[in-house]
Amino acid sequence: xxxxxxxxxxxxxxxxxxxxxxxxxxxxxxxxxxxxxxxxxxxxxxxxxxxxxxxxxxxxxxxxxxxxxxxxxxxxxxxxxxxxxxxxxxxxxxxxxxxxxxxxxxxxxxxxxxxxxxxxxxxxxxxxxxxxxxxxxxxxxxxxxxxxxxxxxxxxxxxxxxxxxxxxxxxxxxxxxxxxxxxxxxxxxxxxxxxxxxxxxxxxxxxxxxxxxxxxxxxxxxxxxxxxxxxxxxxxxxxxxxxxxxxxxxxxxxxxxxxxxxxxxxxxxxxxxxxxxxxxxxxxxxxxxxxxxxxxxxxxxxxxxxxxxxxxxxxxxxxxxxxxxxxxxxxxxxxxxxxxxxxxxxxxxxxxxxxxxxxxxxxxxxxxxxxxxxxxxxxxxxxxxxxxxx
Amino acid sequence: xxxxxxxxxxxxxxxxxxxxxxxxxxxxxxxxxxxxxxxxxxxxxxxxxxxxxxxxxxxxxxxxxxxxxxxxxxxxxxxxxxxxxxxxxxxxxxxxxxxxxxxxxxxxxxxxxxxxxxxxxxxxxxxxxxxxxxxxxxxxxxxxxxxxxxxxxxxxxxxxxxxxxxxxxxxxxxxxxxxxxxxxxx
Numbered sequence: 084x085x086x087x088x089x090x091x092x093x094x095x096x097x098x099x100x101x102x103x104x105x106x107x108x109x110x111x112x113x114x115x116x117x118x119x120x121x122x123x124x125x126x127x128x129x130x131x132x133x134x135x136x137x138x139x140x141x142x143x144x145x146x147x148x149x150x151x152x153x154x155x156x157x158x159x160x161x162x163x164x165x166x167x168x169x170x171x172x173x174x175x176x177x178x179x180x181x182x183x184x185x186x187x188x189x190x191x192x193x194x195x196x197x198x199x200x201x202x203x204x205x206x207x208x209x210x211x212x213x214x215x216x217x218x219x220x221x222x223x224x225x226x227x228x229x230x231x232x233x234x235x236x237x238x239x240x241x242x243x244x245x246x247x248x249x250x251x252x253x254x255x256x257x258x259x260x261x262x263x264x265x266x267x268x269x270x271x272x273x274x275x276x277x278x279x280x281x282x283x284x285x286x287x288x289x290x291x292x293x294x295x296x297x298x299x300x301x302x303x304x305x306x307x308x309x310x311x312x313x314x315x316x317x318x319x320x321x322x323x324x325x326x327x328x329x330x331x332x333x334x335x336x337x338x339x340x341x342x343x344x345x346x347x348x349x350x351x352x353x354x355x356x357x358x359x360x361x362x363x364x365x366x367x368x369x370x371x372x373x374x375x376x377x378x379x380x381x382x383x384x385x386x387x388x389x390x391x392x393x394x395x396x397x398x399x400x401x402x403x404x405x406x407x408x409x410x411x412x413x414x415x416x417x418x419x420x421x422x423x424x425x426x427x428x429x430x431x432x433x434x435x436x437x438x439x440x441x442x443x444x445x446x447x448x449x450x451x452x453x454x455x456x457x458x459x460x461x462x463x464x465x466x467x468x469x470x471x472x473x
Numbered sequence: 474x475x476x477x478x479x480x481x482x483x484x485x486x487x488x489x490x491x492x493x494x495x496x497x498x499x500x501x502x503x504x505x506x507x508x509x510x511x512x513x514x515x516x517x518x519x520x521x522x523x524x525x526x527x528x529x530x531x532x533x534x535x536x537x538x539x540x541x542x543x544x545x546x547x548x549x550x551x552x553x554x555x556x557x558x559x560x561x562x563x564x565x566x567x568x569x570x571x572x573x574x575x576x577x578x579x580x581x582x583x584x585x586x587x588x589x590x591x592x593x594x595x596x597x598x599x600x601x602x603x604x605x606x607x608x609x610x611x612x613x614x615x616x617x618x619x620x621x622x623x624x625x626x627x628x629x630x631x632x633x634x635x636x637x638x639x640x641x642x643x644x645x646x647x648x649x650x651x652x653x654x655x656x657x658x659x
Contacts, residue, residue, distance in 0.1 A: 115635060118642055119620075122613050137649035138642055142614050144595035145507065153503035156518070160498055160525050161491055167529045168489040423628050432559050442559070 295323050299334035357381050361392035363437055419449035479539040487533050494532075498525065501546055507592075508547065508611045511600045513554045520557055524550040544622040547612060551626060598645065606641035609634055 113131060120128040125143035127135045298320045305311060324333035360378040382391040418435040421427035422445060427435065439448030479500075485493035505524065509517035527549050535545060599607050605627075612623045620638075624631040 113639075113642075115639065118639055119635075121642065122610075122638060125614075134646055134650065135642075137653070138645045141595045141598055141645060141649070142610075144592050145599060145611070146504075146615050147592040147595075149499070149503035150592060153506045154499060156502075156522065157495060157498060160522070160529075161495055163526055164491055164494050164529050168491075427558075 294319070295333075295337045298323065299330075299337050302330060302334060357391065360440075361394075363440060364388065364392045415448075419445075422449060479542070483535075483539075483542060487535070494529075501543070504615045504617070505546065505550055507596055507615050508608075509550060509554065510596055511611050512551075512604065512608050513557055514600065516554075516557050516561065520550065520553045523553045527553070540618070540622065543616055544618055544626060547616050547618065548626050598648070601648070602641050602644055606637050606644070609637045610641045613638060 113135065117128050117131045120126075121131070121135060121139055122142065125139050125146060127133065127139050298316060301316055302320055311317070320330055321327050324330045357378075360381065364378060378388055378392075379385050382388040415435075415438055418427060418438065422432070422435055435445055435448075436442045439445040479497075482493040482496045486497055502521065502525075506517055506521050509520050509524075513520050524546070528546060531549075535542065537545065599610055601607075602610065609623055609627065612618050612626060613620075618626065620631050620634050624634045627634065629637075
């Protein structure tokens, strides 16, 4: 074939080429319409160099006949399709095949905690900051209960629900993204919602009397509804009361905490959230929605945010970039660009989440980030610093 | 798959016809899995399942022809990939080696590459491209989408998609030449 024994391959050229497989080599240029034809047909069009024959072979092979491994799983998908047909009248979500259902078990278990104490009980449990973090986060925005403690961990909730898509649905589908409706974790900044782990820990930043009051309210609600507290709620209350038999007596002695915690939620009650939000604030990034509300609440008023955050030194989150407003917006632009292209590595995604004030604000945040002046709009330079070199 | 039979299958599947839905699945799943295999390798099977569950949920509301159905399916898949990548990190890039081609022995590697290039080998080779280029090649070649559909799907201009295609194909050509040349010296 073409290159075997070809004298044009001097050893030095070969060595260089072998070590830089993507290195540019001088070759006859191909016209775009020829490449288009190559893409469409998998054959080298007339007039195009035979150098392209191997590429055509690759493209044809990539588009070869279906392989058995690509047609496995039909049974499970068809079963899901059948179940969906049964569900159509009630518009309930599709029942998932077993491989996915395991991921959701934790979420269902967490919801069961709510169900077992009734809605009022859930509310008071949330007030006591003893719910699993995602639910606490929802409660925080819904009923003004304390935000979930960033260190809190709890059973089960998958770190990533397979169901909702943060990205918009294709325009053909009017079905809204589930995340907006049903994903309580998205109602607080992502940076404040910890990844769960199997056991939930205490919430040491809450005064015991506050927790006790919430637990006792939950207990009262549960009793009124004829159900029992379960799991960690019950354990905490038993521990506080010094035994299951003492709960009623114990709760009779617990006063309602005087200051409403949601009104006086200063840095000492949620230091991690404050630090995180102030980091963003100090960086000059725009805080929006729940994260802004939370920061204002933590500071005790809009006019006190600056004073609160002055206690937190400005971090240097982006290496190699100086910390001016312009540089930040340049970084933001690069991050957003990578985000739009789906090429952003995880660590930069986390950074972008923080800049935007939460994962579900990223799209809105990026819509507000202007292209920095002086940045050419050419394709390669749009990519974030870490994306593959073109 | 002829367009008319696609439309019949789509319509029947939207009415709950399982056989018609199975036909859609068999026609689209291989390409979908290959696309996911290149852009989200470790999670390809899971993301494919999630994509199909989403398709099942939204199928009744889809309106359009076969091309737009393909674009719709791959858009859903891409969104699932984006979700996955946010949590799992990015596809690592690799360098091309002869192992990518499923060919044993090396005295005649070029010939083997050209004669016996498997689908798997081709996907492995495409997966060594920068992610953005690899994705666009898969959407053009395997998903069978035109430039306009790919541009919309990846949120780029048609010109940018063409440039990416051009770069990707050039890289493939150079890599294959290099590989073939390397086999000469072994």
